[in-house]
Amino acid sequence: MSLDEDLARRLDELRDQHLFRELRRVDSPQSPHIQIGSKNLLNFSSNDYLGLANHPALKEAAIHAIEQYGAGSGASRLISGSLAPFHELESALAQFKKTEAALAFSAGYAAAHGVIGALLGKDDIIILDKLVHASIVDAAKLSGAKIRVFAHNDPGDLEDKLKWAAGAGQNSSERGCVRSASRSIGESAAVARDDPAALPEFVSHPSATRPATPGARRILIVTESVFSMDGDVAPLPQIIALKEKYGAWLMVDEAHATGLFGENGCGLVDQFGAAGRVEIQMVTLGKALGSAGGAICGSRRLADFLVNRARSFIFSTAPVPAAAAAAAAAIRLVQSDEGAQLRETLRQRIAGFHAAIGRNQPGISTAIVPIILGDETNAVEASTKLRQQNIFVPAVRYPSVARGAARLRVTLTAAHTSDDIDRLAAVLNALATRE
Secondary structure, three states, rough: OOOOHHHHHHHHHHOOOOOOOOOOEEEEOOOEEEOOOOOOEEEEOOOOOOOOOHHHHHHHHHHHHHHHHOOOOEEEHHHHHHHHHHHHHHHHHHHHHHHOEEEOOOOOOHHHHHHHHHHOOOOOOOEEEOOOOHHHHHHHHHHOOOEEEEEEOOOHHHHHHHHHHHHHOHHHHHHHHHHHHHHHHHOOOOOOOOOOHHOOOOOHHHHHHHOOOOOOOOOEEEEEOOOOOOOOEHHHHHHHHHHHHHOOEEEEOOOOOOOOOHHHHHHHHHHHHHHHOOOOOEHHHHHHOOOOOOOEEHHHHHHHHHHHHOOHHHEEEOOOOHHHHHHHHHHHHHHOOHHHHHHHHHHHHHHHHHHHHOOOOOOOOOOOEEEEEEOOHHHHHHHHHHHHHOOEOOOOOOOOOOOOOEEHHHHHHOOOHHHHHHHHHHHHHHHHHHH
């Protein structure tokens, strides 16, 4: 069988399973209304949560960077491509995320691969929330570390995995220290995921700092703060307490929280008052920050180590300087009065949509509202019916979500009007009534 014949067979299988996807050319900037073909569609599919992708301040910063530094970087950061806009962006990110340092990558995918691959090897353990992003899963596999998965947002199951990891990677003396630390923190400490004040204080213990002894097995927990497909929020207080209890490290993907939560939009880690207790924060710059790229925020030593060991950083041409300049402009904007107003407008749009479709809002409301339809065919048909009403909400199917968990993934932005929200809700309610 030739390559094309084999590919044709595989593509036919995808079509039969209603999993075939194709690119749609968009002939307009990101905004609440986009042009696809001959249609102007009301767009509820973008992660541009604050409406910054087409903001004049970001465009001006990008244009200025092109005029001063050109269209491309010309080399990797370690050769001659470490242009000034990248250093300015990293300084702004570190200040914004309340960390010592930050390191920019070409994409969030590259950031995940860079940090996990640099930190872990075959003798280490990585423990993932079941619903973390595919980039994190792929990075974990490539790192060679032993992978364990805990049930989504389930601290109890996470603790079971941590107990196994502590037993597998420590000697009896160290395990005794962990048990002692457990008693110090308290097994029954109640922490509510939507109550920052409930974040427990960490009782210092030698085992919990995981000293870097030669040959010691490293344990890394990875979760998202806001999950990209379900829009729910991780129980960060419980996870932080557990990682300290068992002497693990924690990486939090803040892709869908940066710009929207915490002081000046710093993120959900900050909203829980935990910036100093999370070793690794990952951010993407192409969502609420309206630009492109990814970054890792943490200690100065972490950034220095990644410069020397993160392969996706070392062996990539530096991103375009315009993207870095636009992201830095976005960081300034989200910390301004305008940024605060955009977050407030988004909160109003989220509340209005939940009320219009008759849903109770969760403790922490996010801009992602999944409408679970289950069967892939049903999701595709629902998306098609919305497009017939000039509303764009693509069907999300396997492998983006589990088989049988297909959905419409509605994303709301501060750029939507209340009339936009009411229109979407009316069409969705009408579809639900017909079904």
